[in-house]
Amino acid sequence: MFNNLPDYVEDPILGLFDAYRADVRTRKANLGIGIYCGEDGRVPVLASVRAARERIDETAPSIYLPTEGLQGYRNAVRELVFGGATADLQDRVVTIQAAGGTGALRVGAEFLASTNASPRVCMPDPTWVNHQAIFQAAGFEVSHCPYRTPKGRFDIDGTLAALNALPAETVVLLHPCCHNPTGIDPSREEWARLLDAMAQRALLPFFDMAYQGFAESLDDDAWAVRECVRREIPCLVASSYSKNFSLYGERVGALSIHAPGLEAAKVLGQLKVVVRRSYSCPPAHGAALVATVLQDAPLHAQWRAELDGMRQRMLGVRASLHALLTRELPDADLSFLLQQRGMFSYSGLSDAQIDQLRSRHGVYVVSSGRVCIAGINASNLAQVCEALVDVMGRAVHAGPAKDAGFNPR
Numbered sequence: 001m002f003n004n005l006p007d008y009v010e011d012p013i014l015g016l017f018d019a020y021r022a023d024v025r026t027r028k029a030n031l032g033i034g035i036y037c038g039e040d041g042r043v044p045v046l047a048s049v050r051a052a053r054e055r056i057d058e059t060a061p062s063i064y065l066p067t068e069g070l071q072g073y074r075n076a077v078r079e080l081v082f083g084g085a086t087a088d089l090q091d092r093v094v095t096i097q098a099a100g101g102t103g104a105l106r107v108g109a110e111f112l113a114s115t116n117a118s119p120r121v122c123m124p125d126p127t128w129v130n131h132q133a134i135f136q137a138a139g140f141e142v143s144h145c146p147y148r149t150p151k152g153r154f155d156i157d158g159t160l161a162a163l164n165a166l167p168a169e170t171v172v173l174l175h176p177c178c179h180n181p182t183g184i185d186p187s188r189e190e191w192a193r194l195l196d197a198m199a200q201r202a203l204l205p206f207f208d209m210a211y212q213g214f215a216e217s218l219d220d221d222a223w224a225v226r227e228c229v230r231r232e233i234p235c236l237v238a239s240s241y242s243k244n245f246s247l248y249g250e251r252v253g254a255l256s257i258h259a260p261g262l263e264a265a266k267v268l269g270q271l272k273v274v275v276r277r278s279y280s281c282p283p284a285h286g287a288a289l290v291a292t293v294l295q296d297a298p299l300h301a302q303w304r305a306e307l308d309g310m311r312q313r314m315l316g317v318r319a320s321l322h323a324l325l326t327r328e329l330p331d332a333d334l335s336f337l338l339q340q341r342g343m344f345s346y347s348g349l350s351d352a353q354i355d356q357l358r359s360r361h362g363v364y365v366v367s368s369g370r371v372c373i374a375g376i377n378a379s380n381l382a383q384v385c386e387a388l389v390d391v392m393g394r395a396v397h398a399g400p401a402k403d404a405g406f407n408p409r
Helices: 012-022 047-055 071-082 100-113 131-137 156-164 188-201 223-230 264-276 285-295 297-328 351-361 381-398
Strands: 093-099 120-125 141-146 171-174 204-209 235-240 252-258 344-346 370-372
Touching: 047 285, 047 297, 071 093, 071 223, 071 235, 071 252, 071 285, 093 100, 093 264, 100 131, 100 204, 100 235, 100 252, 100 264, 120 131, 120 156, 131 141, 131 171, 141 156, 156 188, 188 204, 188 223, 204 223, 223 235, 252 264, 252 285, 285 297, 297 381, 351 381
Parallel strands: 120 141, 120 171, 171 204, 204 235
Antiparallel strands: 093 252, 235 252, 344 370
């Protein structure tokens, strides 16, 4: 019965983490997996979350949540995503709890596939490695639009050309902030042009917001989503609280659907159908922690301050990395380090350079060249710079490179 099972192909990011753990060298750096680590190199336990945990009665029985999730969590998340005027959105926005941002994407994809006999989705090239697999598993035909110019900027012209060629009702996957893997985000003026095109073409935006608060601020990072709603464009939002609450293992996510003109109860009912036949109901503990923090004014303020500190630390790492590398390699164009936002930097490193980083220096970077800025700290900054100078210096002496990134001008 099981003789024809295909071989398992390891996820490139998770597989890299396994290789890092198996490396016996004491001097090594993991810049692959997308986890925020503090200056001590450890995943932080936020003080606001620790305080929330102390308020939760751990002796209470662990019972099933409703299919749609914890009500207090859903209300708090809706306000975080859409802003303070959520009372005006009660009849237009439906929010359910999901098993992480990945679960929210899959529930949203299944929901949309159930409404369309031939579902199509267009996503950026590049995008998070799991996006295509999630939508294909739900039955979508997947296409891509250009995202990054050879000079490392957002490709507004290429994206608009791709959008204008899509059939009506095509889903368009978007990152409202901290694009994974490039760290390149559209400006507000570019977002306005994208939303204009999607409204004119009757396309459906699906926002994947996994890093709210890591680019500029909680409110600024949600601007594209809120502008979409202000324009009364239907959209979906998958949001994750793994990174900004440092709750990776709790699988805390949400799916929100802005559906003006539709009955909210009918939308919620169909989402519950999808959840029921998938995982039945979401996990309780992480949602309770997030809801406790967001619903308590002092804890909410404390969490915002901690989130600001995480963002500022990453900005400091970018500045330090830029300064050190510019000093050692004055002919390399490193401006992208300061222009990109969030946890990741799209480096432009070649396959050979990535292999050299790993084999010669114990510095682990995913095959796309994405570098996790949050994995760099004072204890490994010198090692990372030394490794990059080594592989970049070889490229400088070899001649001009074809792409923007850790490459010569």
